Amino acid sequence: TQLLEQSPQFLSIQEGENLTVYCNSSSVFSSLQWYRQEPGEGPVLLVTVVTGGEVKKLKRLTFQFGDARKDSSLHITAAQPGDTGLYLCAGNPTNTGNQFYFGTGTSLTVIP
Amino acid sequence: SAVISQKPSRDICQRGTSLTIQCQVDSQVTMMFWYRQQPGQSLTLIATANQGSEATYESGFVIDKFPISRPNLTFSTLTVSNMSPEDSSIYLCSVDRRGWTRGYTFGSGTRLTVV
Numbered sequence: 001t002q003l004l005e006q007s008p009q010f011l012s013i014q015e016g017e018n019l020t021v022y023c024n025s026s027s028v029f030s031s032l033q034w035y036r037q038e039p040g041e042g043p044v045l046l047v048t049v050v051t052g053g054e055v056k057k058l059k060r061l062t063f064q065f066g067d068a069r070k071d072s073s074l075h076i077t078a079a080q081p082g083d084t085g086l087y088l089c090a091g092n093p094t095n096t097g098n099q100f101y102f103g104t105g106t107s108l109t110v111i112p
Numbered sequence: 113s114a115v116i117s118q119k120p121s122r123d124i125c126q127r128g129t130s131l132t133i134q135c136q137v138d139s140q141v142t143m144m145f146w147y148r149q150q151p152g153q154s155l156t157l158i159a160t161a162n163q164g165s166e167a168t169y170e171s172g173f174v175i176d177k178f179p180i181s182r183p184n185l186t187f188s189t190l191t192v193s194n195m196s197p198e199d200s201s202i203y204l205c206s207v208d209r210r211g212w213t214r215g216y217t218f219g220s221g222t223r224l225t226v227v
Contacts, residue, residue: 006154042219097160098143098160099157099160101157102157
């Protein structure tokens with residue numbers, strides 16, 4: 001059983017559309033991170049959120065950490081083909097070491 | 113952020129053989145992490161490697177199958193032993209160089225195919 005469940009698993013949208021990816025768990029996390037991965041490469045960190053209710057913006061990407069620190073969302077505005085990739089959330093459970101456990105992943109394709 | 117060199121980038125191996133994957137970091141780091149990933153899917157943590165101590169393995173992974181070395185603060189190896197086709201996957205090393213708030217830096221991965 002995966003600690004973090006992401007939805008949707010696959011998403012294919014037209015350029016210019018908006019989308020939201022969800023990352024849910026029954027566990028509480030000290031912090032949560034979002035990564036994007038392109039084929040043949042390792043994941044690249046987008047953001048880290050550490051405070052319940054925190055919202056961070058990175059250009060057209062908006063990240064939110066749930067109030068209870070059990071879930072998170074990633075919202076992309078006006079998606080572009082360059083946003084195509086595998087989006088992964090990763091959480092550091094409370095009362096553990098520095099290990100992060102990754103979500104099930106969301107594969108996004110933005111069609112020009 | 114840290115630069116990680118991982119090799120080989122890919123390999124095709126015969127079942128029953130072993131492959132050692134190397135991970136070199138451009139600066140000293142306390143902890144290194146090894147992950148496995150099926151193409152297009154998420155990452156599963158195999159083990160955490162600290163310099164000077166035995167690696168800590170996650171549930172479902174054992175030292176006899178995935179021995180790890182960590183001889184110094186910039187280098188680690190993961191060996192996939194007695195391989196079977198089920199071991200075909202992408203293996204990634206990562207480091208947490210500047211504390212957990214800065215996130216992980218990953219190598220580009222080793223794509224392993226066992227035939």
